Amino acid sequence: MASLRMMGVLSFLLVFSSFFVLFINSDDGGTLLEIKKSFRDVNNVLYDWTASPSSDYCSWRGVSCDNVTFNVVALYLSGLNLDGELSPSIGELKGLLSIDLRANRLSGRIPDEIGDCSALTNL
Known part of the structure; x- marks a missing residue:
């Protein structure tokens, strides 16, 4: 009986530690801050994007995450009056499914790194 209980505890710890490692390995918050640096946020609409x-x-405003992995899955930044360009850091958001940047004043090229967002279905 004690060995069954011990196996149950060990199983729980293994699952919990796997989840914890997944969470720690995700640096989507840091990536978002890098992306913010490439924007000129003249109206300070991304004020809550902070370290x-x-x-x-x-x-944070415009950010949607997966409820299990906490990976960023969508960025809805349309109509925020953002200037600048899209950072190559966007490619680090591996779970990104959708990004909406309409009605801003962004310039420049779409960075090649966006191709690293292999799950992206809506741009």
């Missing part, structure tokens, strides 16, 4: 320890990037 503050209490800041949860999944609750």
Whole structure:
């Protein structure tokens, strides 16, 4: 009986640690901050995109995350009056499915790195 309980505890710890490692390996918040650097946010609409320890990037304006992996799956940044260009860092958002940048004043080329977002279906 004790060995069954021990196996149950070990199984739980294995699943929990796998989830924890997945969460730690995701640096989507840091990637979003790199992307923000390439924008000129003249109206400060991305004010909540901050490196503050209490800041949860999944609750930032225009960001949608997967509820299990916490990977960024969508960026809805249309009509925010953003200037600048899209950072090559966008390619680091491996779980990105959709990005909407309409009605902004972005310029430049779409970075080749966006091809690294292999799940992207809506641009």
